[in-house]
Amino acid sequence: MKRLVDHFLHTWKTSPLRQPLIVRGARQVGKTHTVRAFGKTFSSCVEINLELRPEFKEIFETNLDPHIISRKISVIADQPIIPGQTLLFIDEIQAVPNAIIALRYFYEMMPELHVIAAGSLLDFAIQQVGMPVGRVASFYMYPLSFIEFLSAMNAGISIDEILSHDITSEIAPIIHNKFLDLVGQYLAIGGMPQAVACWQNMQDLYACADIPFRLIDTYKQDFNKYAKEHQLHYLEVLFKHIPRLLGKKFKFSVLGEDIRKRELAPCLDLLVTANIVHKVFHSGAHGIPIGADSDLGKFKVLCIDVALSQFMLDLNVGDWLLNPLEAFVNKGELVEAFVGQELLAYTHPRAKGQLYYWQREVRDSEAEVDYVIQQKSQIIPVEVKSGKGTTLKSMNLFLDAHPQSPYGIRFSSNNYSVHEKVHSYPLYAVAKVMAESDPEVKKALLGLR
Secondary structure: OOHHHHHHHHHHOOOOOOOOOOOOOOOOOOHHHHHHHHHHHEEEEEEEEEEOOOHHHHHHOOOHHHHHHHHHHHHHOOOOOOOOOEEEEEOHHHHHHHHHHHHHHHHHHOOOOOEEOOOOOOOHHHHHHHHOOOOOOEEEEOOOOOOHHHOOOOHHHHHHHHHOOOOOOOOHHHEEEEEEEHHHHHHHHHOHHHHHHHHHHHHHHHHHHHHHHHHHHHHOOOOHHOOOHHHHHHHHHHHHHHHHOOOOOHHHHOOOOOOHHHHHHHHHHHHHHHHEEEEEEEEOOOOOOOOOHHHEEEEEEEEEHHHHHHOOOOOOOHHHHOOOHHHHOOOOOHHHHHHHHHHOOOOOOOOOOOOOEEEOOOOOOEEEEEEEEEEOOOOEEEEEEEOOOOOOOOHHHHHHHOOOOEEEEEOOOOOOEEEEEEEEEEEHHHHHHHHHHOOOHHHHHHHHO
């Protein structure tokens, strides 16, 4: 299964400025599988799992000299480790936080050895021991994007068409409808690799239905690993209700008057650190970087995967397959969440993606733009319209208040078009927009064909 990050891993491999690499992201987004596949491009790959094999833990407890560490790993694994030819893959590195510190010394004392680390709930361990600044790099992974989903479906020609189509001309209706049907498939299946692999092999929604429930249970079982006992109840409450709040400004009060913000706020931050929830912060969007003008007290939330959100809400995902156009209209919050998930997925992996929205809170004249993104040196408002509607009052108010923004983007089930300062893209073309602002992301997307 090809992933967007593959391109960046190969670039990292040949870079003279290479540092040990940590692959970060939520549990079950495909980190281990991706690194193993990448390991096949080396003469050899030595993989150790610090959670599964306790004997490896002791290696990092007494001496952090990378020459000693690699020699001990080589003996225990019964595999040679040859700098320049071997990939050393340290999986579940969070089980031994000292191993994260050791990555610094691999960079300083053994830079010719390729070292990658990954793990579940890794960000909690990094908070504990810190990141060796300037000596270790990070790549972030998310569930499969729509383009990665198409790649898994062997739809390389469709990927080419989406990434190359000119916004100023409509795409043939028969092709447009086919691509919307594929978006419907993605919204039903989601981007979790296990679910995509099941759909790829069986094309049977019923056969794949157990996978989201197992993933949801896995995330809930992890609560005990990073939360205090008194926080478990609040995590359950948040995890249950967050899918119901998609597209809305988050207010702790909606979760119940008997639960206070002071108990819930730290628990929400735990879910963010676990990478299963993303905050979308309010920004005035008056300059770059967008985050410099954000209000951390005002935010919306996204779940890790739009399909998991639907299963948690007990919605019938089959609607996306039977009548996607009608589902686009009736499930607007989920369509907005899909676009947010796409925007995160196409962010350059060297930095964790962060989303923003804009809202004007003026009495009798409120306005809200779903997302604001940076396109090169410009701030662009993004509206998501689930149906065929053309009303863009909020976007026009944003453009009037932000004359430095040259245009706005609308994602909808409509075809491509440009009208005055509104650039309209179909829902399947989020990757096209993101590729236009980052040539490396575009190369990575083209590599998925």
